Structures are given as structure tokens and as C-alpha cells.
Amino acid sequence: MIRINEAKCLKCGACVKDCVVKVLTKGEDGRPRVRPEDERFCLNCQHCLAVCPVGAIECHGVGVEQTAPIGPLPPRETMLNLIRQRRSIRQFKQEELDDATLQALVESLAWTPTGCNDHKLFFAVVKSRKEMEFFRQKMVKSLQFLIKTGIMRLIYPNFWRYMDEIMGGEDVIFRNAPCMVVACTPKKAPCQEADPWIALSYFDLLAQSMGIGTCWSGFAVHAFKWIGELRHRLGMPKGYRVGAVLLFGKPAVEYHRQTAPKQFDVNIL
Numbered sequence: 726m727i728r729i730n731e732a733k734c735l736k737c738g739a740c741v742k743d744c745v746v747k748v749l750t751k752g753e754d755g756r757p758r759v760r761p762e763d764e765r766f767c768l769n770c771q772h773c774l775a776v777c778p779v780g781a782i783e784c785h786g787v788g789v790e791q792t793a794p795i796g797p798l799p800p801r802e803t804m805l806n807l808i809r810q811r812r813s814i815r816q817f818k819q820e821e822l823d824d825a826t827l828q829a830l831v832e833s834l835a836w837t838p839t840g841c842n843d844h845k846l847f848f849a850v851v852k853s854r855k856e857m858e859f860f861r862q863k864m865v866k867s868l869q870f871l872i873k874t875g876i877m878r879l880i881y882p883n884f885w886r887y888m889d890e891i892m893g894g895e896d897v898i899f900r901n902a903p904c905m906v907v908a909c910t911p912k913k914a915p916c917q918e919a920d921p922w923i924a925l926s927y928f929d930l931l932a933q934s935m936g937i938g939t940c941w942s943g944f945a946v947h948a949f950k951w952i953g954e955l956r957h958r959l960g961m962p963k964g965y966r967v968g969a970v971l972l973f974g975k976p977a978v979e980y981h982r983q984t985a986p987k988q989f990d991v992n993i994l
């Protein structure tokens with residue numbers, strides 16, 4: 726439900742103009758209004774709340790007191806350094822992260838955009854090395870089983886490149902990371918492919934800006950599909966599936982320069 730504080734409203738129309746689903750329209754008195762039959766189309770994106778210059782709008786129980794003012798953004802050079810210096814970290818210190826750091830990372834996830842503002846992602850965060858060890862051990866055993874039974878050859882024909890490591894008990898999936906975040910999406914979400922990756926891309930950049938190493942694990946996304954015991958351990962709600970996996974922890978490797986990747990082909994029209 727959207728509530729307008731009529732005494733505060735300047736009748737500027739900014740909220741009406743910015744409402745993507747046209748739930749807000751200009752009433753006869755010049756103030757925004759919501760027709761009851763349109764209310765269900767509201768995405769709860771909170772644009773009306775954010776764009777109102779005087780904080781006259783409450784959106785689904787969230788008022789201006791619950792929002793932060795606009796803060797400074799990183800300068801372009803800093804942001805570019807973050808993008809260029811983000812590396813996939815595959816050597817981690819075997820230390821757990823402190824709760825405040827973890828909380829800052831986890832709380833930031835709420836701001837991830839989701840298609841149609843579906844906003845129903847579920848995140849499983851493994852923060853203890855003991856729990857991570859559970860995933861690691863089971864994963865190695867399960868992969869060894871899949872190789873021995875020949876199933877691996879069918880589901881992942883390129884597995885042989887990692888066979889020696891897997892059979893030797895090496896953790897090629899979780900890279901000995903002390904922590905991991907798994908983004909799970911409702912199977913019926915409008916943008917179920919994109920949402921989890923976008924969410925963890927944001928997490929990735931914030932983590933790296935805080936000196937925390939990260940590494941995507943596309944392998945783990947596949948492995949969760951095949952290994953029910955590990956999937957169930959995540960505590961996903963019913964009707965969800967694993968979308969993306971990011972490993973993280975304090976890095977045990979230091980890079981001394983940025984990389985110089987080949988530019989992509991780009992067609993500027």
C-alpha cells in the first residue's frame with residue numbers, strides 16, 4: 726500500500742512521472758493517487774519514496790525515516806580500479822571473517838535489482854570453516870563416486886582435466902575457501918537466470934573493495950544440481966534452485982598489477 730502525506734506533498738508530480746507501472750496517477754487535486762484496482766500492480770520498487778523531494782510517501786510500510794540520504798559515490802577512477810583489480814582468488818587464509826564484516830556484506834544484498842522487482846532471492850551463507858569442511862568432504866566424495874560410476878563422463882565430458890585432482894582429494898570446487906554464499910532463486914521467478922548472478926556480482930565487488938577475496942564457482946552450481954544432500958543442507962525454501970555460488974575469505978595471494986585483457990568486439994551504433 727502507498728500512503729501520501731497530503732500535508733507534506735508539493736504536488737510536483739515526480740512520483741507519478743517515475744512510476745514504471747503507472748500505479749501512481751495525478752489526482753484531481755494534483756496529488757498522486759492510487760486507484761484501488763491498480764494497487765496489485767505495484768512492484769514495491771520504492772521509486773516514489775526515493776524520488777519524493779520532501780519524503781511525503783510511505784511505500785508498503787516503509788517511510789522516509791527508514792531510508793538513508795543520498796551519499797557520495799566512488800570517483801570513476803576508484804570504481805575502475807575496483808573493476809580492473811578484482812581477481813578470482815583461489816588461495817585463501819584459513820581464517821573466518823568477523824561478524825561485522827559478514828553482516829555488512831549480507832545486508833548489502835537487499836539492494837540487488839531483480840527482474841520485475843521479484844525480490845524473492847534466498848541466500849545461504851556458510852561462514853564457519855567447520856561447515857565449509859562438511860561441504861568440501863561431501864563434494865569430494867560425491868565427485869569421486871560420480872567418476873567411479875561413469876556418471877561424470879555423461880554429465881560433464883570435460884571432467885578428465887580435473888580427474889587427478891579430484892581423485893587425489895583436492896577441492897577443485899570450493900578452492901579451500903573459508904566461506905561461501907549461495908544465491909538461490911524461485912524456479913518461477915521472472916528473471917531466474919539473471920537475478921542470482923547479479924546479486925553475487927554486487928557482493929563480489931563490495932567484498933573486494935573491503936580486501937576480501939572472492940571466486941565464482943560455476944562448478945559448484947552444477948554440482949549442487951547433482952548432489953541432493955549438499956543442496957538440502959543449504960536450507961532453501963521449497964520451489965527454489967541454486968542459481969550462483971561465490972566463494973570468499975581473506976586472500977593469501979597478492980597481485981602487483983592489473984591485468985590487460987583483450988578488449989571485446991563492440992559495435993557502437
Ligand SMILES: Cc1cc2nc3c(=O)[nH]c(=O)nc-3n(C[C@H](O)[C@H](O)[C@H](O)COP(=O)(O)O)c2cc1C
Nearest residue numbers: 811812813814815897898900940941942943944945
Ligand atoms: C560464471 C563464472 C563461473 C566461474 N566458475 C569458476 C569455477 O568453477 N572455478 C574457478 O576457479 N573459477 C571460476 N570462475 C572464474 C574465472 O575462471 C575467472 O573469472 C577468469 O579466469 C578470469 O580471472 P579473473 O576473475 O581473476 O579476472 C568463474 C567465473 C565466472 C564468471
